[in-house]
Every structure is written in C-alpha cells, then in structure tokens.
C-alpha cells in the first residue's frame with residue numbers, strides 16, 4: 001500500500017496524497033486477446049510486482065497508474081497489505097471454485113490467502129472444511145469459524161461441493177478429488193505445483209471440474225477490496241521490520257506464520 005507522492009505526466013485519475021495499493025499484477029499489455037477479453041491475468045506480457053518489477057520491499061516505488069487500486073480509509077496499512085495479494089487471489093480462487101452460497105467448501109492449506117477466503121465464504125453462508133497439517137493453522141481456522149478441521153488424509157464428515165488447493169502439492173489433487181461430489185470443482189491456487197500423480201479417471205468422472213487459478217485481474221482487486229471493507233475482513237498478521245525480510249520468508253516456508261506476514265518499512 002502506498003501514498004501517491006508524485007504523478008507522471010498526463011495522469012488525471014489520481015491525486016498526490018491518494019492512498020493506493022499496488023497488487024501482484026503490476027501491469028499487462030492491454031492489447032492482446034486476453035487483455036481485450038479482460039482476462040489480463042493471462043496476458044503473456046504481464047508484469048508482476050516484486051518479480052518483474054522492484055517495489056514490494058521498498059519505501060518508494062514507481063507504479064502504473066492504470067493498475068493501482070483505491071484503498072478504503074478505514075483499514076490500517078498492515079491490514080491492507082495482505083489483502084492486496086493473498087486477499088485478491090483468494091477472492092479469485094473462490095470464484096474459480098464455482099462456489100455457490102450455502103455450499104460446503106474445502107480449503108486445503110491455511111495460510112494468508114485461505115484465512116481471508118474463509119471469511120468471504122462465511123459471508124456467503126458456506127460451510128468451510130479446512131485441511132492443514134499445522135496445529136496452529138487448525139486453531140486459527142476454528143477461531144475463524146471452520147465447521148471442521150483435519151488433515152488431507154482425513155475424510156470430512158460430508159462430501160464437499162467445492163475445494164481450493166492452496167498447498168503447492170500435486171499429490172493432493174487426487175486426494176481432494178476423492179472428497180468432492182459429482183459436479184463439484186477443485187480449483188488449484190498455485191503458481192507452481194509439484195507433479196500431479198497419474199490418477200484414475202473415476203476421480204473426475206461425474207462431471208467434476210479441475211481448474212487452476214492464475215493471478216488476478218484489476219477488476220478482481222476492485223471487487224474484493226470493496227467486499228473486504230463491507231464485511232470487515234479481519235486479517236491476522238505477524239509484523240517484521242524490513243531488515244527481517246529473510247526471517248519472514250523462512251517462517252513462511254516453515255508454516256510458522258499464522259495469517260499473513262507483513263514487512264514494515
């Protein structure tokens with residue numbers, strides 16, 4: 001999140017002093033077939049913050065005015081930061097899971113993204129089942145209203161309508177498909193996934209859908225931030241000084257962060 005300090009030539013939609021967020025999607029080409037279809041998350045020329053472009057770990061950065069997001073005033077900086085990446089991608093994953101109000105939703109892995117997604121799912125009246133190994137993540141899931149928590153090896157008490165795989169583990173694809181009803185959906189929220197093992201056709205027979213989720217669009221960001229503000233999403237954070245970035249990454253890798261880690265420059 002950032003305050004605009006200076007504007008480039010010809011920028012009219014923003015003013016110095018505006019509070020804005022720079023999401024994972026830094027910019028897209030705007031003219032390819034995907035962009036024309038408003039699927040700029042799939043653009044071959046898309047650039048991502050902290051990957052193609054510096055700025056994620058900095059006090060000042062240059063952003064593309066067309067892709068920065070307006071931020072609600074009510075939320076603190078450290079609460080807004082996790083919304084801009086974990087939150088937006090969780091929102092898109094919920095949509096790509098086809099989840100409908102009142103359905104049974106499984107969340108596999110319970111990090112920053114899932115701990116926000118569960119709150120949106122509850123707002124839509126869904127029952128949420130959380131599969132994670134970490135005891136403290138299970139506790140956080142219970143505190144956030146999960147109806148059931150367990151491990152991926154456990155059978156949930158009911159068949160799931162939808163599930164979202166947040167853990168980048170291909171072995172869990174057949175494991176989770178086994179828990180999903182005919183006609184249900186498994187969405188994979190991972191940029192990289194270990195190989196999906198060979199599996200029996202019966203696991204997707206019955207018109208089950210298996211789908212990946214790739215990045216997010218600008219419109220996802222606009223819609224999600226509006227919703228997060230409306231339903232008062234509560235973000236659990238662990239704060240680190242900018243100099244502790246390596247420690248934060250290590251803690252993230254080892255599932256030692258409950259909710260989201262936030263760097264404070």
Ligand SMILES: [Zn+2]
Nearest residue numbers: 029032035043
């Ligand atoms: Zn494009």
